[in-house]
Amino acid sequence: MTTITQILWGSAVLVLCSLLHVFMLVYIARNIQRYVRHLNHIHEFARWTLLVSAVFLTVVLAHTIQVWAWALSFYGLGALPDMSSSIYFSLITYTTVGYGDVTLDHNYRVFAAMASVTGLLNFGLSTAFLVGLFSRMLEKDGNRV
Numbered sequence: 001m002t003t004i005t006q007i008l009w010g011s012a013v014l015v016l017c018s019l020l021h022v023f024m025l026v027y028i029a030r031n032i033q034r035y036v037r038h039l040n041h042i043h044e045f046a047r048w049t050l051l052v053s054a055v056f057l058t059v060v061l062a063h064t065i066q067v068w069a070w071a072l073s074f075y076g077l078g079a080l081p082d083m084s085s086s087i088y089f090s091l092i093t094y095t096t097v098g099y100g101d102v103t104l105d106h107n108y109r110v111f112a113a114m115a116s117v118t119g120l121l122n123f124g125l126s127t128a129f130l131v132g133l134f135s136r137m138l139e140k141d142g143n144r145v
Helices: 003-038 044-076 083-094 106-140
Strands: none
Touching: 003 044, 003 106, 044 083, 044 106, 083 106
């Protein structure tokens, strides 16, 4: 795969993953008020635990889906020989851990770098989202941060 092809395919997967991530964050943000209304009758600690768990699980699910999308891309393009290796490589690349025990042929290295860019961008987005959401939730509940 040429460098330009790797950049194009990598950009396409990055954009798909990022759109999915934004969609899931917007979904949980728009629906959190509805969840709060339904949970007003329960103890405050239980309500906070449920709300934080719902938001956290949504964020984890978004990242998990993206790791799978990258794994399917690596496997589908023939960069890795099996799905197990593809999932492992996708996870360590997306999280930018990069152990180095699994490497790709030079024809896929730029494509793989796009997976780490996706992880960096979407982990940053998740962090900003969680900090902003929890700050707003605490302020609305009367507990200043």
